[in-house]
Amino acid sequence: MLHHVSISAIDPLRVATVLAEVMQGFVAPFPPNPGSYLVATGDSYGTMLEIYPLGSQILPGLGTEAEATFSLHPHPHRYTDTHIAVSVNTSEKDIKCIAAREGWRAVRCNRDDLFEVIEFWVENRLMVEFLPPALAARYLEVMQPQNLAKLAAAAQAGANLVEALVIA
Secondary structure: OOOEEEEEEOOHHHHHHHHHHHHOOEEEEOOOOOOOEEEEOOOOOOOEEEEEEOOEEEEOOOOOOOOOEEEEOOOOOOOOOOOEEEEOOOOHHHHHHHHHHHOOOEEEEEEOOOEEEEEEEEOOOEEEEEEOHHHHHHHHHHOOHHHHHHHHHHHHHOOOHHHHOOOO
16 A cells, blocks of 8 residues: 655745645645645544655665655756656546646546546646546446456456456
8 A cells, every 4th residue: 555655846835835735635744855845634544745845865875774864956857757646536527627727737637448537637737637436436446456367467468458357
């Protein structure tokens, strides 16, 4: 189970505040990396997002005892290969309204006819796939172990994924 993940932002406080709104959580400073914030949902799993300034890098400690440290890269890339999918209790309409208010892209997308997500583009540079209640059930159904096994076998065989996954 994932408990937290870190992402970068041009404006970490703004991003943390917006994501906390969508996730119905709260924002707090994240002292280990200056200028960083965490978004906590307050659930029993300790689910959190850590929002770092764009260009933050996590470096391994030295020796056998030292923990990781942070540094700031002077020339960060705008886009990233990282994205996350998050189930939320916020409606699709509210997610899109929040994105519009921030000037960020949000669009409902079909993922290979298997499930749908709301692509929510944080700062128009980082994709978060939000799954409001109306979309989360199907996603969770597709991601059950027995269904993932069917999808993996179909993908390896070059077969049609949708046809391989017939869910009653």
